Amino acid sequence: MNETLLMIPGPTRVAPRVLKAMSENIVNHRSAVFGEIITETTEMMSEVFQTENQSYILTGSGTAAMEAALASVLDKGDKVLNIVGGKFGQRFMQIAEVHGAVPTELEVEWGHGVDPEDVKYILEEEDDIKAVTIVHNETSTGVTNPIEEVGKIVNDFDALYVVDTVSSLGGDDVFVDGYNIDICVTGSQKCLAAPPGMAAITLSEDAWKVVDKTPTSTYYLDMKRYRKSGSGTPPETPYTPSVSLMYAMREALYAVMEEGLESRVKRHQLAALATRNAIKAMGLELFAQPEVSSNTVTAIKMPEGVTDKELRGTMRDKYRIEMAGGQDHLKGNVFRIGHMGNITEREIITTIAALEMTLKGLELDICLGEGVAAAEEAYLID
């Protein structure tokens, strides 16, 4: 079972060195030894976020960090602008609603990126918007939103800029300080290639000022408690953290540092380009608009006359490659190839080849080798 190649948008394949680090003996989570591990891990995390601010590691999924972000700054009745162009944009809005905030939804067609001018328009029209949420990389559609441009706009208003980089951090440019991001969240199991179960968050000084004035509506995800425990000697987490996953996170971040952020982003860009070119060469259609296509996941329209079950089922059962299906109204209409984390030309080419064989087997008009050739070319141009 474990030889399946994961080409889904997280969890991604975890390197043996990280799995090994994870299986070290458990230590006391309130000890100097573990405090050092927290310090080292969160410092690397801030480096990856490209911020001078403190980072925190939460035990939970990326969704937990999204909720930690909003629950810490939104009070009942607060106005929030949610940019929604996919499932995770929706999730930010749902979380805001659970905590009693009043969302203004900026609806973006799935497959498209947000137009920064639309954000500006709403911020000019609507008073008292306390926070703007955006999903950098919309995993459900394979779209990357222009977070730098939106950041410039939000910066001119008195609103916090809250960015979900769960499926982009480590695989695309994210400059938290450079983009004026106030709260940035990410997950362990995407481009950082650590096992799932941890999330990270960083908050600006402006964000902390709002946190301090906002009544708490969550206990487990209360960032005030994280700040307090994190600033002790030794630094701790407020509740027992996943010690093993923290080992894994540290090791995965070592690997990120060794590769270098810039090279890592470049590697993701190439994998994305190779995938898109291969898909087009095979005569299939991309779901996302070309100018906003993601570095880390590619959504592809389901070819006419083929079902999701046939396509992904064959890939999984015959070729042992897991791809992702469509979510919500895209279910059955798209399939998605995740190319994040430790993905190289080898996995991309294997996947494209298996896809060619699968489609040929399903009697589609496919010219074997054309997709693979296009992927190879993309890698050779570089």
Place this chain on the structure above:
Amino acid sequence: MNETLLMIPGPTRVAPRVLKAMSENIVNHRSAVFGEIITETTEMMSEVFQTENQSYILTGSGTAAMEAALASVLDKGDKVLNIVGGKFGQRFMQIAEVHGAVPTELEVEWGHGVDPEDVKYILEEEDDIKAVTIVHNETSTGVTNPIEEVGKIVNDFDALYVVDTVSSLGGDDVFVDGYNIDICVTGSQKCLAAPPGMAAITLSEDAWKVVDKTPTSTYYLDMKRYRKSGSGTPPETPYTPSVSLMYAMREALYAVMEEGLESRVKRHQLAALATRNAIKAMGLELFAQPEVSSNTVTAIKMPEGVTDKELRGTMRDKYRIEMAGGQDHLKGNVFRIGHMGNITEREIITTIAALEMTLKGLELDICLGEGVAAAEEAYLID
């Protein structure tokens, strides 16, 4: 660093077989393969809870499960009776408050167990109490509360019975169905001896009825979402779970099943008895009242003239044994020996011997070997 013996009330030492299971390759969390792992793990979890109801595994600490329990059944203004005799009893009350509930605190002196008659009195006096919370094993004081007796009383009233068995399940008797428990929560890293980072929860039919009528005040810990995802084919979790920790949890539960729950509880009882007898033989004083002393953690009053730093510092630095300190107002006044999880006579005797040497080194009037002899005797009586 990793050779330190953990004699703290969690995380506890994790067996090599569990660490090994944890380092298996990651699979797709939304696959049939992982669905089977969820099913197997949650079924064993229900067996350990001794309930016919469904169990759910959350990625998070025991506190996350405590919040999942209360946030799912308490609405703003709802009345809740919190039995508070230590730090974790307080935590239940704080969580209730964060979610807008109105607590009645039944204060119990630290070191004592609750008197079930006091619970009855309050339930008779106060109308409309929606839920009663109790901590089975108060880790902060080494006290075990009479959850069976309190369950009989709560059963006569129209209130949900919410029990924290984070540090008792697997080390003491917990019959969720037999004790009329409506919501029971536990953690992975205590008596179950899995790594920290997962928690489990089970809800009765009565509890689910209340959940369905209660507006959601949490997103990540919303049990409705867990139920929905958990009942699909394959069963899933609403958000990406910690795949590696689920492997570990399954393996740890296999080990629990192999030992048998009854034998496991018996082993904990013996470890507790040996520890208490040794402590008394050394002339030290136990913190908890004898009739409510815990199976899984023993709190000991700090000997006159010795500081926490000297005592626990020597144990840690010289003998590589981690014990826990006191919490809140007990800081510096007690130290705690955790004897939960995979603890046998070997670890108990090692710890007592090191404690004898430490106290002797600190020039206390200690007769070397007397504590160890008392521990040995306890083990031999059996």
